[in-house]
Amino acid sequence: MSRTTPNGFVLEETSRRVAIDPITRIEGHLRIELNVDDKNVIRNAVSVGAMWRGLEVILQGRDPRDAWAFVQRICGVCTGVHAIASVRSVEDALGIELPQNANLIRNIMMLTLYAQDHLVHFYHLHALDWVDVLSALRASPVETAALAQSISSWSKSSAGYFKDVQTKLTNFVGSGQLGPFRNGYWGHAAYKLPPEANLMAVAHYLEALDFQREIVKIHAILGGKNPHPHWLVGGVPCAINVHGTGAVGALNIERLNMVREIANRTREFIDQVYIPDLLAIASFYKDWAAIGGGLSSKNLMSYGEFPSHANNSSNDNLGMPRGAILGGDLSRLHEVDLKDPAQVQEFASHAWYKYPSGNEGLHPWDGVTECDFRLGSKGKIEQDRLINVDESEKYSYVKAPRYKGEAMEVGPLARLVIAYVAGRKDIKELVDGALRKLDVPLTALFSTLGRTAARGLEAQWAAARLVETVDDLFANIRNGDINTANTEKWEPKTWPTLAKGVGSCEAPRGALGHWIVIRDQKIANYQCVVPSTWNASSRDPKGNIGAYEAALLGTPMVDPERPLEVLRTIHSFDPCLACATHLYGPDGAPLASVDVL
Amino acid sequence: MADAIDRPPSRIVATTADVIAARGIPRRDFLGFCSVMAMMLGLGPTGWATVARALETKPRIPVLWLHGHECTCCSESFIRSSHPQVSDVVLSMISLDYDDTIMAASGTQAESIVDEIMRDCKGSYILAVEGNVPLANNGWNCIVGGRPFHKVLNETARNARAIISWGTCASFGCVQAAKPNPSQSTPIYKLVKHVPVINVPGCPPIAEVMTGILTYILAFDRLPELDTKLRPRMFYGQRIHDKCYRRAHFDAGQFVESWDDEGARLGYCLYKMGCRGPTTYNACSTIGWNDGLSFPIKSGHGCIGCSEDGFWDRGPFYERLPHLHQFGIESTADKIGLGAVVGLGAAVAVHAAISAIKSVAERSSGKEEDTGHPRSNETDNRS
Numbered sequence A: 001m002s003r004t005t006p007n008g009f010v011l012e013e014t015s016r017r018v019a020i021d022p023i024t025r026i027e028g029h030l031r032i033e034l035n036v037d038d039k040n041v042i043r044n045a046v047s048v049g050a051m052w053r054g055l056e057v058i059l060q061g062r063d064p065r066d067a068w069a070f071v072q073r074i075c076g077v078c079t080g081v082h083a084i085a086s087v088r089s090v091e092d093a094l095g096i097e098l099p100q101n102a103n104l105i106r107n108i109m110m111l112t113l114y115a116q117d118h119l120v121h122f123y124h125l126h127a128l129d130w131v132d133v134l135s136a137l138r139a140s141p142v143e144t145a146a147l148a149q150s151i152s153s154w155s156k157s158s159a160g161y162f163k164d165v166q167t168k169l170t171n172f173v174g175s176g177q178l179g180p181f182r183n184g185y186w187g188h189a190a191y192k193l194p195p196e197a198n199l200m201a202v203a204h205y206l207e208a209l210d211f212q213r214e215i216v217k218i219h220a221i222l223g224g225k226n227p228h229p230h231w232l233v234g235g236v237p238c239a240i241n242v243h244g245t246g247a248v249g250a251l252n253i254e255r256l257n258m259v260r261e262i263a264n265r266t267r268e269f270i271d272q273v274y275i276p277d278l279l280a281i282a283s284f285y286k287d288w289a290a291i292g293g294g295l296s297s298k299n300l301m302s303y304g305e306f307p308s309h310a311n312n313s314s315n316d317n318l319g320m321p322r323g324a325i326l327g328g329d330l331s332r333l334h335e336v337d338l339k340d341p342a343q344v345q346e347f348a349s350h351a352w353y354k355y356p357s358g359n360e361g362l363h364p365w366d367g368v369t370e371c372d373f374r375l376g377s378k379g380k381i382e383q384d385r386l387i388n389v390d391e392s393e394k395y396s397y398v399k400a401p402r403y404k405g406e407a408m409e410v411g412p413l414a415r416l417v418i419a420y421v422a423g424r425k426d427i428k429e430l431v432d433g434a435l436r437k438l439d440v441p442l443t444a445l446f447s448t449l450g451r452t453a454a455r456g457l458e459a460q461w462a463a464a465r466l467v468e469t470v471d472d473l474f475a476n477i478r479n480g481d482i483n484t485a486n487t488e489k490w491e492p493k494t495w496p497t498l499a500k501g502v503g504s505c506e507a508p509r510g511a512l513g514h515w516i517v518i519r520d521q522k523i524a525n526y527q528c529v530v531p532s533t534w535n536a537s538s539r540d541p542k543g544n545i546g547a548y549e550a551a552l553l554g555t556p557m558v559d560p561e562r563p564l565e566v567l568r569t570i571h572s573f574d575p576c577l578a579c580a581t582h583l584y585g586p587d588g589a590p591l592a593s594v595d596v597l
Numbered sequence B: 001m002a003d004a005i006d007r008p009p010s011r012i013v014a015t016t017a018d019v020i021a022a023r024g025i026p027r028r029d030f031l032g033f034c035s036v037m038a039m040m041l042g043l044g045p046t047g048w049a050t051v052a053r054a055l056e057t058k059p060r061i062p063v064l065w066l067h068g069h070e071c072t073c074c075s076e077s078f079i080r081s082s083h084p085q086v087s088d089v090v091l092s093m094i095s096l097d098y099d100d101t102i103m104a105a106s107g108t109q110a111e112s113i114v115d116e117i118m119r120d121c122k123g124s125y126i127l128a129v130e131g132n133v134p135l136a137n138n139g140w141n142c143i144v145g146g147r148p149f150h151k152v153l154n155e156t157a158r159n160a161r162a163i164i165s166w167g168t169c170a171s172f173g174c175v176q177a178a179k180p181n182p183s184q185s186t187p188i189y190k191l192v193k194h195v196p197v198i199n200v201p202g203c204p205p206i207a208e209v210m211t212g213i214l215t216y217i218l219a220f221d222r223l224p225e226l227d228t229k230l231r232p233r234m235f236y237g238q239r240i241h242d243k244c245y246r247r248a249h250f251d252a253g254q255f256v257e258s259w260d261d262e263g264a265r266l267g268y269c270l271y272k273m274g275c276r277g278p279t280t281y282n283a284c285s286t287i288g289w290n291d292g293l294s295f296p297i298k299s300g301h302g303c304i305g306c307s308e309d310g311f312w313d314r315g316p317f318y319e320r321l322p323h324l325h326q327f328g329i330e331s332t333a334d335k336i337g338l339g340a341v342v343g344l345g346a347a348v349a350v351h352a353a354i355s356a357i358k359s360v361a362e363r364s365s366g367k368e369e370d371t372g373h374p375r376s377n378e379t380d381n382r383s
Helices: A055-059 A064-072 A081-094 A100-129 A134-138 A141-151 A159-174 A195-215 A217-223 A253-284 A412-421 A425-438 A448-478 A531-535 A547-552 A564-572 B002-006 B016-022 B027-040 B047-057 B073-078 B086-093 B107-120 B149-158 B167-172 B207-220 B247-251 B322-327 B329-337 B344-364
Strands: A002-004 A010-012 A016-020 A030-036 A042-049 A300-302 A305-307 A318-320 A323-325 A344-347 A380-382 A385-388 A400-403 A498-507 A510-519 A522-529 B061-067 B094-099 B126-130 B162-166 B197-200
Touching: A010 A042, A016 A385, A030 A547, A030 A564, A042 A547, A055 A064, A055 A522, A064 A081, A064 A510, A064 A522, A081 A100, A081 A498, A081 A510, A100 A195, A100 A217, A100 A253, A100 A305, A100 A448, A100 A564, A134 A159, A134 A195, A141 A159, A141 A195, A141 A253, A159 A195, A195 A217, A195 A253, A195 B086, A217 A253, A253 A425, A253 A448, A300 A412, A300 A510, A305 A498, A318 A412, A323 A412, A412 A425, A412 A448, A412 A510, A425 A448, A448 A564, A510 A531, A531 A547, A547 A564, B027 B047, B047 B207, B061 B107, B061 B149, B061 B207, B073 B167, B073 B207, B086 B094, B086 B207, B094 B107, B107 B149, B126 B149, B126 B167, B162 B167, B162 B207, B167 B197, B197 B207
Parallel strands: B061 B094, B061 B126, B126 B162, B162 B197
Antiparallel strands: A002 A010, A016 A030, A030 A042, A300 A323, A305 A318, A344 A400, A380 A385, A498 A510, A510 A522
């Protein structure tokens, strides 16, 4: 029996049901259930967010200036994004103007994260979906070197270097302890790379693992540590002192030089390693430019990011513009207003929460939620093991956020397409250049491969902008501005009795919003709607499905018991489930009886 | 090839040093690494030989790295380790057979590894736990492999050689356990008896502390000495404040009074901005973060005490150590801060008073009983 959802996807509950749990190489806990037909094509997909932590209720009654530290702990992978959304929400509520140095330093922090997070996602969370590690053992180091040198001027590309990597890999595999590569899908028919491309990618997997820690040193310099650097409402904590005595206690010329040096090396690594690898690997998987599109060819959204000047929320001031595309109409960008109660709403009809208003959607300022874990009538738990959920009822800890009632896809692909449609020259050149190299049309972007390519292109854009933004910081200091914090409204006694604010940011994974209500100098309500809530969304009362579920439909699998194809598409979203699962909850829930060992 | 992959770890003969050599790392570099580790671990000038001997004779220890209620910042920190580099740790020192953040396999292929390790490496694997265990809703607030996380923990803990609780989540509960702890998130040591538990708090812990503890266990075939909160004394024996490079400004009464003021630009002490350095046991001011490059105070923000039990409920973070009010520290610090001519002796006395008061306050608050303070399991450590 099949049915068509209001947003245009055909679901068919075939008799064969497969569960994949845990989905690994993501942040947090995600389960995917599928129905496949007799040709192993996916006909129904169910995305189950499998954790719930309750942070928003913990925030109630606390000092709004502390909120960034709490919400930053929503996610340690995209570290900083919740902190920046939080300080922006407080600044919006209280009308605090930001010094330009603080604006630039925050942009530097975010661009650094884009570069590092996208790089780690590509090599360490996603590459093993495309790269067969064991095939690399059969590669010719000489031919690998020829391949590497044909696509990049990166210095580590001699035959001797690849021979060395291959020897290490051979001995590692020979030890019998495969560690993270144990039980991988090696030899799967869906792997298409020649051994030489596999060896090159394995070498860069290891190089990127070492290099990623260099990138985030920028966070350590400007925020004290990474993961989880420190932030400040009204500015940034690192004072600037480049001229006077005692400058070692602040951001001085030595520290600024270090930031610049790391930014330059980051750009070099992404330009010379990540992008050539991405294009080389993509060229063997062009069939994936027609798989996994889901919502991407219909509904995309971005809140916009990287304000060039402080305290200017206009779209022209943003490096990545704000906007939404509906119904695949690329000729029109819709306005996004996070304060409009009719635009962003969350539904909980199919999520493990209770709504006092039943199936109605709620704007985040009015958001209320209460945990309600129960399976539907067809769901099954046997001996404390979840066998299957019932997606016709409640089935996930991820709610269903909607923009004007529509399910949306967010993330690097959405940002690039929206910037492209908005006519941004820099993005247009970047995207058109890659499409030309791969010899595929613009519509190829709306796919699993497109999502993965967009992330790489955005990393390249971010690294270039990082270098420019460091220059901007130097220039602003040279012009005599050394201010980093505005403390006019630091003291709670200067605040109104009631204030409401929204802070948004474009996290590496997509559109992120925090809504805060401050009453009597304390947090009265706090709600987050995060990128993976949009993408991993449960179904809404009308039956619209979210981005993960839509993207899996129609995917042909070689063997549903070895679900490599599912991992490709799910990983192309870079899931972050600690973020996605709604965070609000009641106190006093009953304690389970637990065996103590 | 398939035979090599499927061979259970119990039959493995390659030692850590074999694998390091096989990876083409020269002997000289290997010994250099051993002496760095020996220095970090406080083993004195001849310690390198002990480390080298240990790495040359022992097979790689299987590690199961589980994720409960957490944010994955501990894993992210772990991969920032510069000495040793994380690629060396994962490929040469331990056998990281299960870690759902980086492992290639998913679903049943991933879950079968847990069963295999429990079967083949009974009593010899290390269970590393990132995150804690939510007990509300019968444990169904955190589902891994289709099961409540506490079930997974119960099974895997039983036959582990030791459990490492990574980060403040696993050690003390951290942010989701802050009041009112809606998911009833519970730290590991409260749920596991009869297996040694090492708490490695911090949100996250410093990368080199994480890899240092693993390397210590490997090198010396024993667990590190722990304090009463089950933290390794080698890294958690001193307060941030004890070794803070801004300590001289505290002693001299030079404080940041407001963000981005002259004191902030001169790198003065952040005590008045709420710094928790005086009450936080961690190695940030000695080892430093991200290859020793900085730590929060060095970048201008006070310590928020992220390695301390219950630190989320000791806010607001920008109020100076509130439980010290009654002892008159505030007025003393204010007077000094105004630039009055105060002898160094007086400032040092202020600090001594904070230390003494802090320890008395902790003892007299009866906190150990209230919070289910961890027991010491030092006797277990030597078994």
